Amino acid sequence: MYLLAVVGVLAVTVTSESVTSLRFPPGFQFGVATSAYQIEGGWNASDKGESIWDRMIHSRPESIYDRSNADVACDSYHLWEEDLRLVQDMGVDFYRFSISWPRLLPHGFSNKVSEDGRRYYSAIIDGLLERGISPMVTLYHWDLPQRLQELGGWTNPLIVDWFADYARVAFSLFADRVHTWITINEPGTICDVSYRGFLAPGVKDHEVGALLCTKHVLLAHATAYRVYQKEFKPKYHGEVSIANQESWFEPKTDMDLEITLLAREYLFGRYSHPIFSATGGWPPALQRYMADKSKREGFSRSRLPAFTQDEIRLVKGSFDYYGLNHYTSRVVRAAVPGEPLQYMMQGIEEVEAALETRPHWGAAAASWLKVNPQGLRRLLQLIKQQYGDVKILITENGYSDTGAQLQDRDRVQYYRDYLEQVLLAMNEDAVRVVGYTAWSLLDNFEWVAGYTSRFGLYAVDFSSPLRPRAARASARFYAGVARAGARSVAPAHNTTRAIQ
Template identity: 45%
Template sequence: MSTKISIVGLVFVALSLTFAQNDTDFLYENFPEDFEWGFATASYQIEGGWDADGKGENIWDEFTHRIPSPIKDNSTGDVACDSYHNYMQDVELLKNTGVNFYRFSLSWSRILPDGTNRTINQRGIDYYNKLINALIANGIEPMVTLYHWDLPQTLQAVGGWPNETVIHHFEGYARIAYSYFGDRVKKWITFNEAFVVCQQGYGDGVHAPGISSPVQSYDCAHNVLKSHALAYRLYEREFKESQGGECGITIDCGWYEPEDPNNPAHVEAAERAVTFKHGWYAFPVFFGDYPSVMRTLIDAKSQSEGLLESRLPSFDSYWSQQLNGSWDFLGLNHYTTELVVPENRTDPGWRGDQNTRTYQSEEWPPSASFWLRVVPWGFRKLLNWIKITYGNPLLYVTENGFSDTDAEGVNDQGRIDYYRDYTNNMLKAINLDGCNIKKYTAWSLMDNFEWAEGLTGALWCHYYTDPARPRTPKMSQSFLKKLFADNGFPLPKQ
């Protein structure tokens, strides 16, 4: 472990020196022949039918129904895109864009209304069977995420993710999914963006279930990782050989660039930031334990706060063994980059624990979301950091996208520019740097409920304007259709 972390430090310095921020040369080449393209969505954001046909309540149902609403525009996902009734339109969109695969998530409470295997909702099973069959009939591979943030409310009522009992319920849910769908689904993702689940849901309180605690975010992460390990080992032990699929986890991460790359303290702070973000979840999956920098800092800060135990839990030998190597591929969600400076902090919690401060340059092009600025070169740096840190694992980019400044129309040139420049930097990472990336997934297929931002997030390539939810393609859909068909950027004809 210590050797690996020291290597990471050297790699970070090398990356900061190797790729200049003004590396703007466009690469006119194709992706490898076996590269695949797709779109992604999440069940709560698109399905609607929040209480239809036996579905149980989940934490986002409860959260968005609170008065006053915690959502920016007071909207909910009760109907959203109504994909529960209009899924065939979604399949048509995917087919018309020429995708190889479609990444979507299952609603845990639609299949198991109370979160446990005591009651299986056959109508929920039927819905996903129809969607999976329709995708396959149209030549589109289903890629399924087991958990995209919508915990059954009955499990939250007894403590949610910080309560260790949830891990065995998740294993039971995974067994149901593998059993009913695994004959056709060959790509499984256990969790999407556990950082957001735990930090924004249990640390900051801005997402469901709306809890603010410097301790519960770490407890949440600990149990999510254990749940992932059980679900992965279950698939490996009982389903992988007969079904012929693979299972991984998706971890979100921006790139963290030192404000002054010539200042060792800034470089160290940036390395700390990316390790606290990506390494928090990936180090246990790849190496069996949390990064040593997290252990050292959080243990020391917990002690100084007078706590009897560290806010960061520990894995015993059993769980370390279960976690170590629990991946067939690594999923990555990436959107933007931040600048980092060191700062001694005393505020307890994930941000204060790492002794850094991050911000974004005003020179970077903005989007409609305050947190998302366009920094394509940061994508390439992150892909290379992952390559060397974890030994160049099989990597699927499972989300990447732009928040539209023209949410009410089809002219989304900003999104086209974003996709072009980010995918070109991914192409450089593959063809020039040797990164082992085999899939790219654009976020998102269509209008959706963008969590705390409601319907104001605008991260989609199709939109609707009336209650019938017709899907209208934006300009970016045409761009992606050509990108997918060309499999990259062939040299333009003179």
């Protein structure tokens, strides 16, 4: 059993050189992240509604590798004050957490707001501010109310309005104290992985369902963004964006450049180009490809649903910063006809590309996470090249292991190497990165991997009903980096404005 420990108590080996070499400029912000479903537990506490993950796991326990569930998880629904103490001890600037849609709106609709749900999230926000930490709130981190799923979920165009109503409730309750918002986390995962049956709701319809989901997620994000801009920004001056998961893709050979560009557009540009490009709409090359492919397949129209001109204008420019989740890299080549293409990055088979890794890249416990720090710098360069001098906030970056050791040297090395690449992108490539978020504060329920893959700076003993937390070496290392940066920032914490 782990002993309860906080950073600074655990004796770990972290050299001062490894920290001071990562000196970030004044104003750069450091944070840690979690998500509601992965840490809260309390799945049926008070009047909380059922989510798509509750339904899938309870009805199909075999869908989780270790047949575990998130009914209790880290029990952060009850231990949230302990978690805030850990965040405070790390000396970071902000804490990214998500609101559970069915905890705040038990029926999914805005006609009933849970008083206990409101009180819970309000207490977290107030607790952070009292500790000098800025709250960064994600509205949707994959836990859709089951009732809305039964009405079609993300394939129903009405979800655009349902999500905007939910966002308005959250803004009304918390925008006076929260100044950095993420509407939707990883739309590519929500659509491309979920609609291949791998994640909740477990629906298999990648031909049409995944692409309908893509359009509606983008419209929902943009509509919520416009709600904030019109009704809340004039008073509270906060910032809103979306968090896209993007891996670095590089061609295997010079002959694979074209397929690599198409693969990037399908998996990542589909969710970035409509928002961040100067023209808006789908990436042109992808739009042409999908129209031609759909015609060959016998469809009467493209499976990639068209945007109207009004929808293009709605989505284009719906951001205040570029939210980037990044973990890993891949090498791309053209697939051999008949080659099986099964990847964690589901959807790559749509463009007939195959993904590989370099032999020298490291590996994490999660099979999909291959370590290539230079890929993050190259991705940051590419974002600037494609979308201009946009402000970039790294909203997730982290490393998984089995959780067997508190002396997690591989995770420390991962953070050191990836943070170094962020600095190089800033100092040598003039990329405007304004903040970095470590995933994750705690070991948590890692979706279909259950508890077999651990990302936490703090270990959690899931065998104990008390769920004690223990600091890993990476917690001390990251705290040192954050504090080194904070010494050059005045004030160290900004709780009155969004990340600049």
